[in-house]
Amino acid sequence: MSLETFIQQLANGISLGSLYALIAIGYTMVYGILRLINFAHSDIFMVGAYFAFFLIAVFKLPWLVSAILAIVLTACVGMTIDRIAYRPVRNAPRISALITAVGVSFFLENLGLVTVGARPKPFQRPDLMARVIRIGPAAISGVSIWVPILSIGLVAILLYVIYRTKLGMAMRSVATDIDTTRLMGVNVDTVISYTFAIGSALAAAGGIMWACKYPQINPLMGIYPGWKAFTAAVIGGIGNITGAMIGGFVIGLIEIMAVAAFPALSGYRDGMIFGLLLVFLLVRPTGILGETLKEKV
């Protein structure tokens, strides 16, 4: 591999990894606080992209306004899902919540198929995202530069919220012990509701960025990115936000570099990533940054 190729592949890897990181953060945050793997996360990702699509294509709103509105709307969807699907099983065994999450995931996918149809729709990319920037030998699309900045920015904000605000304190408290938190006079349901709102907003941001990079959306678009991001979250140490970020970049880089090194095996890149997930689950189930947990789903 020549240096030029290596630099281009490195740029490809960072760009893909930062998208995985953005989705993985949402996965891991909800898990960290509720010990729930929210399988619907990847479909909320899809919902976010569709909101942006309709706001741009049907209501003709400017791109940035559409993106922000889509994120807000998706946050509301996340809160609604929590209210309807997760709150009733809050005190049930954890496995019930997990199955509910799978159910919500299927529900959103099929709702998408029925309402917007299965045929993919073209997503309009703003010039800022579509423009190709050439740095030395590497060609990088605008979105690939914005996403890492956005991801790191969002992680910083998220860490601030969790460790420096009252809401964050309540969230950490819920993560430790729900019943005791309730005894302290905290409205646990509101806190969890906010958790879902933030998680869904992150998913929506990921979905919109994904659609800008790969300008096509369909109701099943979240499945693969979702699994990859989930893998990233586990490899980084599920529940750990910085870990999810690192996991995302690791997955993105491995995926691209594996293809770069073995072009003939490029059809098996997903297999390689999920193989890595298996290795991690067997050897180091707590991931790169994870702490040992007493209980797991």
Add this chain to the structure above:
Amino acid sequence: MRRLLLGIVVAIILISLGAVVQSAAPEPIVIGCNLEMTGQVAAYGQAAWEGINIVSQIVKPEVLGRPVEFSVLDNKSDKIDTANASSRLIERDKVVAIIGPMISGSMLAAGEVCEKKEVPIIGPTTTNPLTTQGKKYVFRACFIDPFQATIAATYCYRDLNAKTAAILSDISNDYCVALGNFFQQEFERLGGKVVSLTYCKAGDQDYSAQLTDIKTKNPDIIYIPNYYTEAALAVVQARDLGLKQPVFGADGIATEEFLAIGGKAVEGVMHTTFWHEKAAESELSKKYVELYRAKYGADDEVNVFGALAADCYLIVLDAIKRAGSTDPKKVAEAIEATKDLPVVTGSVTIENGDAIKPVVFREVKNGKWDYKTMVYP
């Protein structure tokens, strides 16, 4: 209590009356449609269903004095679901014949089921040669992949003067892998060289690594024999990466979605396909184009997948008529004997389950498919 009893008696009388009325009308003949209404190639299945609906306005769904009904099942573009849908159509709906699926991988799965149950199945656009090989009940209304890929390779080598090529095919679909192989064989037989051979998988959205490999090898042409979403995304990313080579595709990209997702990036992309509305010469073809336009707007291009599904409908209807029976076995024999039947895409003759059809070349110009030429076998 008495009222309840009376109600039951009245209900029984009504039901039995209904049965009498029903048996008086001729029993409908059911044709199964095993189509990709959702999933990876939803655009094909939905286009096929549109095509069948349009053509049944021209040739009424009636044969042997009995009405024809359709039983449509969604196979989700999935091999296993397609096989299951075939079983269900045969067992539950007692269909005479099945139209669909649209893609070869699924037909390989469904063909096994139909061969065992001895019910004919005809794929509008299942181009992989293996689908009909050694099978008495599996048919297709289109040409086969070795033919389309060989002609594409010859065109690239001779007319576009390409000496080196890159192939990026979808490893999870029999159709894409086979096309890539046939193209490579012919291209190298002619004296060219395939310098980069990479793969992707159905549903993949990122092709940057494969395309960077292609960029390094710098071939004269890029052959992408994949389905429309994957192909469009790959071309968009290729242009983003600064690849300027001409891109060649196969019949799988003949959808609106390819043009819409690809936008400016797919300008100049060439491909081999089954038919183009400009080649519509017969009365039937012209009527079909007219009805299509009336329904989907004057600017809309007549979808090739729909046209071939319409062909299948005509082939099956004609076969039932000639067989003079709804016995699936006899219908299968009649389909095999189809000769010079006028259909939407011209006329069709079936030999060993395969339709003998020409290849059409098209190129994207100003965001539309532009007809270039037609090559006869």
